[in-house]
Amino acid sequence: MQRITVTLDDTLMEELDKVMAQRGYQNRSEAIRDLARAGLKTMKVSDQPDQPCVGALVYVYDHDSRELSKRLTRHSHAHHHLTLSTLHVHLDHDSCLEVALLKGKGGEIQEFATDVTSERSVRHGQLVLVPETGQERSTEHHHQK
Known part of the structure; x- marks a missing residue:
C-alpha cells in the first residue's frame, strides 16, 4: 500500500466527514479508497462503452x-x-x-x-x-x- 498526501478544501472535507459518520468509516483513508474505487468504476464504464x-x-x-x-x-x-x-x-x-x-x-x-x-x-x-x-x-x- 502506498501513502499519499491530498489537499482538500474545507467544504469538501466537511462533506467527506459527514459521509464517514453516516456510513461508519473508521478513518478517512477507508472512505477515500471506497470513493476512489466507485469513481474509477464509473469512469471505466464511461470510457469503455462496450464494457x-x-x-x-x-x-x-x-x-x-x-x-x-x-x-x-x-x-x-x-x-x-x-x-x-x-x-x-x-x-x-x-x-x-x-x-x-x-x-x-x-x-x-x-x-x-x-x-x-x-x-x-x-x-x-x-x-x-x-x-x-x-x-x-x-x-x-x-x-x-
Whole structure:
C-alpha cells in the first residue's frame, strides 16, 4: 500500500466527514479508497462503452402526460434486449415510478437511460451502472458451505 498526501478544501472535507459518520468509516483513508474505487468504476464504464454492465434505471413520471406512456413503451421495446425486469409502482394520483433492471453494453444502457429520462414529463431519473467483472460473467454459481 502506498501513502499519499491530498489537499482538500474545507467544504469538501466537511462533506467527506459527514459521509464517514453516516456510513461508519473508521478513518478517512477507508472512505477515500471506497470513493476512489466507485469513481474509477464509473469512469471505466464511461470510457469503455462496450464494457458489459448491469444497471438499474429508476425514474418518476407523470402518467397523465400526453402520449408519455406510449413513448416510454416504445423506448423499452426498442431496447428490449437490455431489459431483465421492470417494476411499475403508482406513487399517487399523478405519478408513477418505474425501475428497469438492465444488462448489456454500458454505452447502450446509458443511451437507453438518456432516452427515457430526457422525455418531457419524466420528473426524475437516475441510472446506477455497475461494470461486470470476469467472475460475475461466469455461468457457474457456487455457494460456500
